[in-house]
Amino acid sequence: MAAEVAEQPSVWRRILEDGVPAACEASRRVAQAAPRFVQLAARGTSDHAATYAKYLAEIEHGLPCGLVSPSTMTVYRARPRLADVLHIAVSQSGGSPDLVHSVQVAREQGALTLAVTNDPDSPLATEAELHLDVLAGPERSVAATKTYTAQLLTLHLLFACLDRDGRPPHPQHLAVLRQLPAMAEELLGREGEVAAAAQRYRFAQRLVTTGRGYGYPTAAEAALKLMETCYLSAQAFSGADLLHGPLAMVDPQVPVIAVVPEGPAGDSMGPVLERLRERGADIYGVGSADAVAGTTLGIELPGGVPGPLSPMLEILPLQQLALHTALARGEDPDSPRGLRKVTETL
Amino acid sequence: MAAEVAEQPSVWRRILEDGVPAACEASRRVAQAAPRFVQLAARGTSDHAATYAKYLAEIEHGLPCGLVSPSTMTVYRARPRLADVLHIAVSQSGGSPDLVHSVQVAREQGALTLAVTNDPDSPLATEAELHLDVLAGPERSVAATKTYTAQLLTLHLLFACLDRDGRPPHPQHLAVLRQLPAMAEELLGREGEVAAAAQRYRFAQRLVTTGRGYGYPTAAEAALKLMETCYLSAQAFSGADLLHGPLAMVDPQVPVIAVVPEGPAGDSMGPVLERLRERGADIYGVGSADAVAGTTLGIELPGGVPGPLSPMLEILPLQQLALHTALARGEDPDSPRGLRKVTETL
Numbered sequence: 048m049a050a051e052v053a054e055q056p057s058v059w060r061r062i063l064e065d066g067v068p069a070a071c072e073a074s075r076r077v078a079q080a081a082p083r084f085v086q087l088a089a090r091g092t093s094d095h096a097a098t099y100a101k102y103l104a105e106i107e108h109g110l111p112c113g114l115v116s117p118s119t120m121t122v123y124r125a126r127p128r129l130a131d132v133l134h135i136a137v138s139q140s141g142g143s144p145d146l147v148h149s150v151q152v153a154r155e156q157g158a159l160t161l162a163v164t165n166d167p168d169s170p171l172a173t174e175a176e177l178h179l180d181v182l183a184g185p186e187r188s189v190a191a192t193k194t195y196t197a198q199l200l201t202l203h204l205l206f207a208c209l210d211r212d213g214r215p216p217h218p219q220h221l222a223v224l225r226q227l228p229a230m231a232e233e234l235l236g237r238e239g240e241v242a243a244a245a246q247r248y249r250f251a252q253r254l255v256t257t258g259r260g261y262g263y264p265t266a267a268e269a270a271l272k273l274m275e276t277c278y279l280s281a282q283a284f285s286g287a288d289l290l291h292g293p294l295a296m297v298d299p300q301v302p303v304i305a306v307v308p309e310g311p312a313g314d315s316m317g318p319v320l321e322r323l324r325e326r327g328a329d330i331y332g333v334g335s336a337d338a339v340a341g342t343t344l345g346i347e348l349p350g351g352v353p354g355p356l357s358p359m360l361e362i363l364p365l366q367q368l369a370l371h372t373a374l375a376r377g378e379d380p381d382s383p384r385g386l387r388k389v390t391e392t393l
Numbered sequence: 394m395a396a397e398v399a400e401q402p403s404v405w406r407r408i409l410e411d412g413v414p415a416a417c418e419a420s421r422r423v424a425q426a427a428p429r430f431v432q433l434a435a436r437g438t439s440d441h442a443a444t445y446a447k448y449l450a451e452i453e454h455g456l457p458c459g460l461v462s463p464s465t466m467t468v469y470r471a472r473p474r475l476a477d478v479l480h481i482a483v484s485q486s487g488g489s490p491d492l493v494h495s496v497q498v499a500r501e502q503g504a505l506t507l508a509v510t511n512d513p514d515s516p517l518a519t520e521a522e523l524h525l526d527v528l529a530g531p532e533r534s535v536a537a538t539k540t541y542t543a544q545l546l547t548l549h550l551l552f553a554c555l556d557r558d559g560r561p562p563h564p565q566h567l568a569v570l571r572q573l574p575a576m577a578e579e580l581l582g583r584e585g586e587v588a589a590a591a592q593r594y595r596f597a598q599r600l601v602t603t604g605r606g607y608g609y610p611t612a613a614e615a616a617l618k619l620m621e622t623c624y625l626s627a628q629a630f631s632g633a634d635l636l637h638g639p640l641a642m643v644d645p646q647v648p649v650i651a652v653v654p655e656g657p658a659g660d661s662m663g664p665v666l667e668r669l670r671e672r673g674a675d676i677y678g679v680g681s682a683d684a685v686a687g688t689t690l691g692i693e694l695p696g697g698v699p700g701p702l703s704p705m706l707e708i709l710p711l712q713q714l715a716l717h718t719a720l721a722r723g724e725d726p727d728s729p730r731g732l733r734k735v736t737e738t739l
Binding site: 083084086090091092094101102105106109110111112113114115116117118119122123125126127128129130131132145190252253255259260263271274275276277278279280281282285287288290291292293294295296297298301311312314315318322325326383384385386390392393 | 429430432436437438440447448451452455456457458459460461462463464465468469471472473474475476477478491536598599601605606609617620621622623624625626627628631632633634636637638639640641642643644647657658660661664668671672729730731732736738739
């Protein structure tokens with residue numbers, strides 16, 4: 048897990064070097080089909096990349112978007128009418144039968160189907176009309192890390208090309224993207240700070256993560272890493288949903304991780320942080336200098352990163368936090384109990 | 394809370410008596426608009442009713458459906474293209490500004506808008522083109538109970554009428570619906586069993602709830618009730634998602650509540666229960682006699698209830714369980730710490 052976390056900047060360089068033409072080609076096909084709705088199917092970590100793509104589709108492209116429950120197609124044999132729908136399945140392995148089935152049904156029902164996987168020979172990649180390889184190289188750790196940010200970047204490129212009718216992203220946009228790997232290296236280099244913070248969660252049994260907008264997928268993915276490696280009950284809430292009920296269970300004994308980057312995602316967390324502070328919550332902030340100053344402790348992200356790119360950076364210290372918290376607790380993050388690398392659900 | 398839980402059968406009778414014409418009229422307007430995509434906006438308990446409606450739309454009506462993140466419209470000012478979209482906002486109070494805003498934007502962007510609330514004079518009811526009153530009467534408890542099942546039944550009627558082009562549900566279907574209040578009374582009458590089981594969770598700090606398909610909204614709503622009233626870290630997972638990572642944190646110290654009714658929702662939980670038993674999990678089952686026999690303890694639901702109606706019954710003992718667990722822990726379920734009845738998020 049540690050090696051794969053550290054590998055992310057080089058994976059991103061590979062995607063920005065080799066992945067752009069495929070993203071453009073896929074986006075050309077999508078632009079031709081001119082979908083009016085997007086639906087995404089995914090499980091686990093990939094579901095958080097799908098949630099990121101949902102925000103991209105709705106915010107940047109004005110395309111209404113839904114996350115599919117594969118059970119509607121597999122368990123209930125639903126056959127929705129999917130003309131003018133783009134169906135995107137996201138999966139590291141490309142091997143889960145329910146996702147493969149969702150693509151088969153979506154295709155039969157008239158959707159344009161696109162798979163985003165880390166294995167071009169996988170059943171999912173083969174079954175979908177379009178495939179994007181996230182180019183992360185073999186991932187051995189059960190807790191997915193490099194494939195997650197590779198999915199984010201690949202989905203980002205897809206929508207960036209779609210915005211330009213299948214041409215590559217604007218050179219200025221590409222220049223910003225090309226700064227990300229170096230920013231990631233700088234951020235990952237502050238592992239010592241994160242390892243020290245991890246000691247704080249040595250004896251925690253419960254934890255809450257929260258973020259809004261583009262910060263929400265980060266909160267969800269951080270919670271999953273903590274569940275997988277530290278066996279904490281880590282619950283992710285959108286900042287708004289947290290106030291609609293779950294806030295009651297937050298007290299000073301339940302640590303909170305808040306994703307508070309520059310821009311709307313972080314700004315909209317202001318009232319949430321305020322309510323959390325009223326409840327005496329202990330808050331670890333990941334985000335802008337200003338926001339982190341209002342938390343118990345935290346880590347500052349590089350400045351000037353556009354909101355839709357921030358999730359790739361935000362998750363890095365939180366992957367490290369899960370890893371170091373697991374180690375501090377005497378757990379082995381490389382082989383979480385009860386899990387296999389490829390999970391097959393029907 | 395206890396009074397409002399007990400009131401549910403009479404609320405359902407009122408809806409089946411007085412609510413059918415309005416559901417038919419709304420469904421006629423929806424049928425005229427012939428939407429090709431449904432999107433739902435809601436928070437908290439109402440979000441679980443929205444999830445139920447998503448399954449109804451996709452499974453029974455072949456309409457692809459998504460849950461909206463209101464932040465895309467409020468925080469990011471997204472203006473998605475919503476022609477041919479039915480936008481349904483679900484809210485007990487009809488008062489949260491972000492939901493009202495989502496309806497305003499959806500309407501401007503070409504969607505047909507429908508509000509489902511417990512207050513016909515609320516801003517949400519006024520802003521939407523169509524409104525369905527869930528007729529639950531004033532709800533005073535912060536933890537929503539009777540408005541939840543009233544939302545489920547009202548949404549069920551809407552889609553049942555839509556299926557019949559705006560005519561009332563088929564008489565046979567109505568006859569089945571009319572059996573539900575008596576079944577609910579019988580089930581609620583077994584409160585003693587549930588109160589005894591609640592003692593088991595007296596000292597629990599963490600808990601997992603799980604279900605699939607139509608059983609998933611029940612799992613999500615049960616977790617929220619336990620968070621609101623008992624301050625437990627209660628996490629809901631679809632059975633499939635549980636296997637994709639979170640399973641690692643389940644051990645014999647983390648109680649599990651499994652929703653396992655007759656039919657596909659319960660049957661598809663078979664492999665999930667098996668994996669949970671392998672991990673030594675303590676499981677409280679709510680469902681069919683067969684499924685409950687394979688759990689540590691549980692409560693059997695009345696037999697012969699169609700899958701799409703089962704969620705209205707499943708939640709009843711789980712509302713009681715939250716209430717009695719709160720009482721056993723010395724908490725006051727009527728005034729959860731840190732919460733107000735109407736939560737306003739932007």
